[in-house]
Amino acid sequence: MMMLWLHLFGTDKAILAETTKILYINDSEPFIYAMRKFGRMCVAFYTFLGGYGLAKVYQRNATAKGLGISTGMKNGKRVWNLFKSYWLVMTLFILIATLLQPGRYPGNIMEVALNISALDITYNDTLWFLFPYALLTLFAQPIIKLSTVLRGTWLWIFIASAFIAKAIAYNTEITFDNLGGVVIRNLFSATELFFMFFVGALFARNSLMERCVMSIKESISHSCITRRLHLGTSTVCTAILLLLFTGRIFMGASTLIDPLFIIPMIIIYLCIERPKWLNSSLGYIGCHSTNIWFTHRYLLVLSGAAIAFFHYPIVIFAALIIICLTISHIVNTIKKVTRI
Numbered sequence: 001m002m003m004l005w006l007h008l009f010g011t012d013k014a015i016l017a018e019t020t021k022i023l024y025i026n027d028s029e030p031f032i033y034a035m036r037k038f039g040r041m042c043v044a045f046y047t048f049l050g051g052y053g054l055a056k057v058y059q060r061n062a063t064a065k066g067l068g069i070s071t072g073m074k075n076g077k078r079v080w081n082l083f084k085s086y087w088l089v090m091t092l093f094i095l096i097a098t099l100l101q102p103g104r105y106p107g108n109i110m111e112v113a114l115n116i117s118a119l120d121i122t123y124n125d126t127l128w129f130l131f132p133y134a135l136l137t138l139f140a141q142p143i144i145k146l147s148t149v150l151r152g153t154w155l156w157i158f159i160a161s162a163f164i165a166k167a168i169a170y171n172t173e174i175t176f177d178n179l180g181g182v183v184i185r186n187l188f189s190a191t192e193l194f195f196m197f198f199v200g201a202l203f204a205r206n207s208l209m210e211r212c213v214m215s216i217k218e219s220i221s222h223s224c225i226t227r228r229l230h231l232g233t234s235t236v237c238t239a240i241l242l243l244l245f246t247g248r249i250f251m252g253a254s255t256l257i258d259p260l261f262i263i264p265m266i267i268i269y270l271c272i273e274r275p276k277w278l279n280s281s282l283g284y285i286g287c288h289s290t291n292i293w294f295t296h297r298y299l300l301v302l303s304g305a306a307i308a309f310f311h312y313p314i315v316i317f318a319a320l321i322i323i324c325l326t327i328s329h330i331v332n333t334i335k336k337v338t339r340i
Contacts, residue, residue, distance in 0.1 A: 001285070002042040004296055004320055007126055009313065010036025012300060018308030019316060025250075032313045038248050043129055044258045047193045048266070050133070051144075051200025052209065058144045059204070073141055079134045082290070083118070084340055086130065089294040089331060090115065090123060097123075097302060119182045126297040132190035136197050143194075147201040159199070166195040167256055196259065203263075212267045220271075237271040244268070285321070291328035296320060299327075 009016050009032045016033060023031035057073055097105040106112050107122070114120035118131040136143070150158055169192040174185035203209050220233045248261045285292070299320070300307070310316045334340070 001321075002039045002045065003126070003293065004324075005032075005317060006036050006039030006042065007297060007300065008307075008316060008320060009033055010039050012305070014305040015300070015308045015316070018305050018311070019313055020311045022313075034249050037251070038245060040255060041248070041258045041262055043193070044196045044255065044262055045266070047133065047136075047196040048200040048203075048259075048262055050136070051140075051197035052204045053200075054137070054140045055144045055147065055201040055204035058141065075137050075140050079137050082130075082134065082137075085290055085331070085335070086118065086127070086294055087116065088335065088340060089291065089298070092331070093123065093295075093298040093302075097298075100302065114182065119179075119186060124294075124297045124301070127294070129189060129193060131186050132193050135186070135190045136193060143198060144201045144204075147198060148205055159195075159202075162195040162198055165191050170254075170256060196262070199259065199263075209267065209270070213270045216267065216271050233271055234273045237268045241265060241268045241272070285325070288325055288328040288332075291331050292321075292324040295327050295331070296324050299323060 009019065009030075016030070019032065021030040021032065025031055025034055054073070054075075094106050105123075107115075111120075111122055115123050118127065118134070121127040121130065146158075169188040172188060174181060174188055216237070217233050220236050244261055244265050248258075251257060307316055307319060310319050
């Protein structure tokens with residue numbers, strides 16, 4: 001949902017221009033545009049949680065050595081299933097786009113091949129991290145194993161090195177006119193994602209996330225004058241979450257500071273007792289999140305700024321989610337019927 005907001009109002013100037021602005025900050029900067037700084041954290045959020053989740057899979061079955069390490073992660077299958085969904089959505093888009101813009105799509109053979117492999121995503125630029133993240137997923141097992149064996153000084157040296165590599169990759173622009181340049185650019189992108197992926201795996205190593213949540217709840221319970229622990233904790237944590245959210249919006253655009261916000265935000269969010277309807281609603285959207293990721297930009301490419309017809313940001317945002325969910329159900333039906 002952070003990603004959808006970013007691509008609606010943070011990168012698509014045509015839609016932003018047609019959208020009703022209500023609140024302004026920072027020298028008349030629209031609030032909905034300023035929120036792009038928060039939305040830009042979506043990839044780092046996803047990568048951190050991806051490392052954490054895959055590390056939990058890695059630990060799921062205990063081995064004879066008692067290390068809690070599973071060798072059956074099936075990461076190749078995960079990547080294969082991800083690309084099957086990607087290819088299906090891309091095929092549907094190309095069929096429609098070729099009819100609407102036959103001079104532009106599908107392009108030459110090289111362009112088609114690069115998009116199929118996701119090495120270069122000229123059809124959908126928001127999928128730039130698909131191939132780099134697939135690389136991390138393929139090599140997740142040795143990465144996670146490394147996070148379990150490093151200790152002490154060597155661990156901090158490795159973390160610092162990974163962050164430096166991330167900073168270098170972030171500040172390096174790769175221009176290319178051949179396949180080699182495309183490959184190098186994707187390797188740099190994978191290097192940029194590696195840091196948060198590895199930190200996520202570290203948090204899973206000793207269930208650090210759960211321990212932090214428990215510690216915060218206990219600390220707040222001692223300071224809150226209330227017998228209803230969940231109410232006091234939720235109120236305080238919601239206020240902290242809003243402060244972190246506001247702080248990120250008012251700070252610079254560099255993604256290098258994102259870890260300072262992402263990890264506390266996730267932990268504080270988990271401390272909040274959320275109503276069942278909210279959890280079930282987010283869970284429902286989450287089940288369709290991959291399809292939403294694959295389809296939303298195609299919709300904006302094909303329709304242009306037409307979705308700005310609704311004028312108000314929250315209505316435009318809701319309309320995009322509803323349309324994407326509808327298309328996701330269609331995609332899932334096709335997958336089911338064709339057994340893809």
